Amino acid sequence: MKGVRALALVAVLLSWAVVTYGNARLEVVNPVLLPTPTDVAKVFADSVRDGTLVRHILTSLVRVAEGFGIAAVLAVGLGLLAAMCGPLRLMLEPVIEFVRPIPPLAFLPMFLVWFGLGEASKVAFIAYTTFFPMFVGIAASVLRVDVMLLRAAASLGAQRVDLIRRVVLPAAFPGIIVALRVGFGLALFVIVGAEFMGADAGLGHLIMEGRTFFNPAQIVMGALVLGLLGSLVNALLVAAERRALRWRTAQSA
Amino acid sequence: MKIRVQGVARSFRVEGREAPALLPIDLDVAAREVICLLGPSGCGKSTLLNIVAGFLQPTAGRVLVDDAPVTGPGADRGVVFQEYVLFPWLTVQGNVEFGLVLKGLAAGERRDIARRYLELVGLGPHAEKYPVQLSGGMKQRVAIARALANSPSIILMDEPFGALDAQTREVLQEELSRIQRVEHKTILFVTHSIREAVYLADRVVVLTKAPGRIKDVFAIKLPEVRDRFATEFTRYESEITRVVKEEVAQVHQ
Numbered sequence: 001m002k003g004v005r006a007l008a009l010v011a012v013l014l015s016w017a018v019v020t021y022g023n024a025r026l027e028v029v030n031p032v033l034l035p036t037p038t039d040v041a042k043v044f045a046d047s048v049r050d051g052t053l054v055r056h057i058l059t060s061l062v063r064v065a066e067g068f069g070i071a072a073v074l075a076v077g078l079g080l081l082a083a084m085c086g087p088l089r090l091m092l093e094p095v096i097e098f099v100r101p102i103p104p105l106a107f108l109p110m111f112l113v114w115f116g117l118g119e120a121s122k123v124a125f126i127a128y129t130t131f132f133p134m135f136v137g138i139a140a141s142v143l144r145v146d147v148m149l150l151r152a153a154a155s156l157g158a159q160r161v162d163l164i165r166r167v168v169l170p171a172a173f174p175g176i177i178v179a180l181r182v183g184f185g186l187a188l189f190v191i192v193g194a195e196f197m198g199a200d201a202g203l204g205h206l207i208m209e210g211r212t213f214f215n216p217a218q219i220v221m222g223a224l225v226l227g228l229l230g231s232l233v234n235a236l237l238v239a240a241e242r243r244a245l246r247w248r249t250a251q252s253a
Numbered sequence: 254m255k256i257r258v259q260g261v262a263r264s265f266r267v268e269g270r271e272a273p274a275l276l277p278i279d280l281d282v283a284a285r286e287v288i289c290l291l292g293p294s295g296c297g298k299s300t301l302l303n304i305v306a307g308f309l310q311p312t313a314g315r316v317l318v319d320d321a322p323v324t325g326p327g328a329d330r331g332v333v334f335q336e337y338v339l340f341p342w343l344t345v346q347g348n349v350e351f352g353l354v355l356k357g358l359a360a361g362e363r364r365d366i367a368r369r370y371l372e373l374v375g376l377g378p379h380a381e382k383y384p385v386q387l388s389g390g391m392k393q394r395v396a397i398a399r400a401l402a403n404s405p406s407i408i409l410m411d412e413p414f415g416a417l418d419a420q421t422r423e424v425l426q427e428e429l430s431r432i433q434r435v436e437h438k439t440i441l442f443v444t445h446s447i448r449e450a451v452y453l454a455d456r457v458v459v460l461t462k463a464p465g466r467i468k469d470v471f472a473i474k475l476p477e478v479r480d481r482f483a484t485e486f487t488r489y490e491s492e493i494t495r496v497v498k499e500e501v502a503q504v505h506q
Binding site: 146151156158162247250 | 326343
């Protein structure tokens with residue numbers, strides 16, 4: 001299985017190389033429009049050398065971390081509250097069902113109007129975008145907690161606070177982790193859009209700069225870096241999830 | 254009296270109408286007594302147990318434990334469920350320590366108590382395993398150890414061996430009988446197995462078909478250590494079978 005996956009990746013890279021190097025030789029279209037792996041590697045090496053790439057990556061990651069962090073804290077807190085308080089849930093449900101189908105990017109200009117071109121607008125936008133799916137996922141996983149677990153704990157003497165801390169949170173934990181992972185993925189997704197509009201740094205800005213200065217190799221490089229960053233973060237989160245959820249996969253000895 | 258069930262009745266709302274599940278029940282249980290509740294499926298025996306546990310409120314009457322009315326679940330009444338209901342994210346040891354953590358006992362003390370009860374149910378070597386790694390019979394032993402370790406004076410058991418195969422079931426009945434000779438709890442035990450009831454009970458309370466009320470009470474005057482093949486044992490068995498059959502026959506009419 002591992003072999004097949006690696007092979008598929010190699011095939012994609014190989015096709016890219018064949019098409020772009022072929023085009024560079026035959027000049028079917030202007031070679032600048034189809035950057036070769038060499039072009040991209042060169043842009044990459046240059047931006048690593050002068051330190052701009054690291055600066056762009058860090059800028060984006062800090063925005064993602066802040067926006068996602070705020071949204072995660074709110075989503076866990078409100079998700080717990082909504083799941084355990086029926087009337088609140090009834091009130092929130094229609095609001096969320098109304099807001100959720102609106103593509104988050106539709107509100108991006110609003111955030112720029114409210115928070116200006118600085119960091120605040122990006123952080124707030126990411127928090128706004130990631131909050132709803134995380135909130136819905138977390139509330140759902142808290143609602144799914146087996147009432148029998150609560151009964152078992154109560155008959156062992158658990159009071160309300162114990163029930164939340166020692167039963168609801170650990171029982172909902174797998175669902176909460178998945179919701180956070182989805183939220184983080186989404187944050188990496190929308191930061192690019194936010195940085196397209198009025199940012200002076202960040203990977204989205206780097207890509208937009210590639211367009212402004214007609215440097216397609218830089219666009220491809222930015223996209224590849226984002227892809228790598230996304231898979232890296234995802235792999236880290238999956239590993240953390242596995243570790244935290246050993247009890248689900250423990251094998252009979 | 255340890256437990257006094259006074260005129261306890263319960264109805265449930267079904268399709269907008271109040272449907273009685275349990276007609277008024279009066280039952281006094283002495284300390285250290287083992288009572289088996291027997292009756293056809295759906296007769297309300299689990300409902301009665303859930304009311305004594307404090308999971309359900311009666312629609313009429315009340316339950317007194319040590320002369321104080323029951324208002325909710327509490328550590329004085331340990332519960333063992335048919336489906337075990339272990340905390341899957343905790344090890345066997347962690348499950349047995351759950352109630353002790355709530356009581357604020359020190360780690361060393363908790364470990365000693367948990368070990369003692371795990372030895373009592375024959376699970377000493379499995380303390381570090383997670384529930385997912387255990388068979389049904391082992392899970393139920395953990396659940397029994399978890400209830401006992403919390404040192405309640407009453408143990409409520411809701412068809413605890415109902416999901417187990419016949420052999421495991423008999424082994425666990427024998428273990429429970431052995432444990433009771435050491436621990437001297439007041440036990441309310443719901444079952445639909447007449448053999449199980451005669452094997453374990455000081456008194457067998459037979460309920461009618463739904464809505465349940467007490468049809469008959471049998472005091473089992475057999476030695477503490479019982480022999481399932483003794484003439485006296487089988488005599489009780491057939492006597493109770495006759496009474497239960499009348500009810501089951503009516504269910505099927």
